[in-house]
Amino acid sequence: MPSRLQRRPAAPAVRPAPAHRRVAERLLAGARDAAPGVEPRAVTALTDWAGPVDLPLSDERAVQAACGIMAVHGRPTGRPRPLAVEFTATVAGVLTAQGVxxxxxARRRGLRVERVATSAAQGALLALGQxxxxxxxxxxxxPAPGLGTATLRSADGVQVEVETLDPAAWREFWRRLGVPPALAGRGWGPFQQRFATGVCALPGELRAGARAHPLAVLARAAAATGVSLLPLSDDPDPAGRPDPVRLAPGPGAAPGPLPAAAGPLPLTGLRVVEVTRRVQxxxxxxxxxxxxxxVRRVEPPGGDPMRGLPPLAGGCSARFSALNAGKSVTEADLSTRDGRRTVRELATGADVFLHNWAPGRAGRLGLDAADLxxxxxxxxxAAASGFGDAFAPDPPPLGTDxxxxxxxxLAAALRPAGEPPAxxxxxxxxVLGGLLCAHGVLVGLLARADGGRGTRVDTSLVAAAGLVPRPRVRARWTPLDPPLATADGWLALTAADAAAPAPLARLAGAAGADPAAVAVAFRRRATKEWLDxxxxxxxxxxxxxxxxxxLPLDPAFRAAVSPPPPGGHARPLTPWTFS
Known part of the structure; x- marks a missing residue:
């Protein structure tokens, strides 16, 4: 299959600036604070837009367009839509800090590593893995039926987001709003599946049920049923972004230094015990x-229920496999003394213990840091949470994406002014929360290597969201900022070309450099004609x-995506190159 674009020219790649550098520098500054012996400048870090993807990607929008970010984000509207933030550059910044x-x-473990390379395109592909x-x-x-998100609007015009993992709480919430249980039940499947499908086609009766009541009534119904509810605002950058990673040293000295590397990769020979679920x-x-x-993954007896989530590949959920490839598994029932003892024994022989339990659960299980x-x-x-202590001393909402x-x-920042925040x-x-947690583990291991003691690492989804650079006011788009429909597909302009429509207007024969007229004119020709x-x-x-x-059929992605083997699925390749 031919590539959708001409091969990249020989000119040097354009590097993401300044978003990926700001993110990487912020995270590496925190690493220096935790492990004073860390000197990031001792490693050469090379980060560009395309990496091994053989396409001329020159900015955030090009990466979002080429790698599928726009396609998945746009599913609720039925057309590709860009994120109005530098998401792939942010992911590249975290990958850069991780790589350094x-x-x-690796050097502390006897390997000779001088430089690391990654890219925004590799970050986008990793984000889209499932x-x-x-x-x-x-x-x-x-198939995901219909269109739409789960965002609701109250009678007084407030956009709200609700969350629950309990179908009984879901039905009772809607019953209190006057929606019959049978109708509420029809909405449960799309609501829960939205994490996997990227679409939430709620029945219209549920949206009407929310619009029939003011915010105060919706909030009371949520509080009474244990459903989490948060109103959305137009503010893309509320005050008080938490520190990305919090590290606290353990009370005692480790029995010895980290072992020498047992292979070519930085963490070869180190053991991780992971007790987690969902994505982060x-x-x-x-x-x-x-x-x-x-990595040894602990799952309940019979295995993680997410293993059965369709579609299957090789007898296991493809989405689950995308997040858990290469891990071994131990089954343990944490509700029993024997199950908890099994986990403690695993942790005793490990270098890292990782969980994303709800607040307080580790202590109740006797598996908090002080217990191990x-x-x-x-x-x-490493404890990965939803909100950290952002709501303390009150209990936080359900800690989901x-x-x-x-x-x-972020829900306001990623959509332009004039669109409701969602x-x-x-x-x-x-995605960012999982990457941030892994970065914290690497910093903790460096602190262990330099200081000889264990470390507690705390990260959260809301801290990860705070990494994404954003303006103080929401972006304003013209008709040239979203992808332009052509006769046979879609084209995304660079931000610079979208902001200067005169040359495009001349090319399209649109009078007066009117962005709307230019957008309409693009429908008259095929994508390849416009590219030429x-x-x-x-x-x-x-x-x-x-x-x-x-995507895996495109030769341009040959060095970044592993094609599906018989009975399997495609995977992004490792997003760093060490040399």
Missing amino acids: CAALL YLAAATAPEDPE GPLAGLVLALLGAD WPAAPGLVY YLAQVHSG PSLLTLTD LLAEAGLTATPVLTDLAA
Whole structure:
């Protein structure tokens, strides 16, 4: 299959600036504070837009378009839509900081590593891992019916986001709003599946039921039923962003230094015990496995229920496999004394213990850091939460992705002014939260290597959301900022070309440089025709990937995506190159 774009020219790649540098520098400054012996400048970090993807990607929008971010974010509207924030550059910044810390850790373990390379495109592909797996699995997923998000509007015009994992609480919430249980039940499936499908087609009766009541009534119904509810605001950057990573040293000295590397990767020979679910925690464990760690996953008897989530590949959920490949499994019932003892024994022989339990659960299980350190004083104990202490002393809402987007202001920042604020159903903070947790573990291991004691690492979804750079007011878009429909597809302009429509108007024959007229004119020609015309005029556009299943077939992605093996699914390749 031919690539959708011409191959990248020989000119040097344009580097993301300044978002990825700001994110990486912020995280590496925290690493220096935790482990004073860390010197990030000792490692050469190379980060650009495309990396091994053989396409001329020159800005955030090009990466979002080419790699599928726009396609998944736009699913609720039925057309590709960009995120109005530098999401892929932020992910690249975290990957850069991780790569530097991993390289420094490799040196302390006897490996010779001088530089690390990554890119925004590789970050985008990693963020889309579970969606790519579902799209390329041999079993077709259930089609996502209809369009829409789960965001509701009250009678007084306030946008709200609700969350619950309990179907009984869901039905009772809607019953209190006058919606019959049978209708509420019809909405439960789309509501829960939105994490996987990127769409939430709620029955119209539920939206009407919310619009029939003011915010105060919705809030009372939520409080009475245990449903979490947060109103959305237009503020994209509320005050009080938490520190990305909080580290606290353990009370005692470790029995010895970290072992020498047992292989070519920075974490080879180190052991991680992971007790996690959903996306944030499993992704953190996956990143550590990609860096060479031996990750032992603890699951309930019979296995994690998410293993059965369609579509299946090789007898297991493709989405689950995308987040948990390469991990071994131990089954343990944490409600029993024997199950908890099994986990404690695993932690005693580990270098890292990782969980994303709800607040307070670790203590109730006797598996908090203070419980494990006496037998494992060098342990890096990583707790990934939804909100950290953002709501203290009050209990926090349910710690899931979409509520974190709302509380952090990201739900407003990622949509332009003039559109109602709403979270993206692409799990942005789960991805960033998992990456941030893994980064914290690397810093904790560096602190252990330099200081000889264990470390507690605390990260959260809302802290991860705070990494994303954003303006003080929401972005204003013209008709040229979203992808332009062509006769046979979609094209995304660079931000610079969208902001200067005169050359485009001349090319399209649109009078007066009117952005709306230019957008309409693009429908008259096929994508390839426009690419040729734009190139002759010195302008750039990127075809928008709308079918993730086509991505591993594109030769341009050969070095960044592993194609699906027989009975399996496609996977993004490791996002760093160490040398």
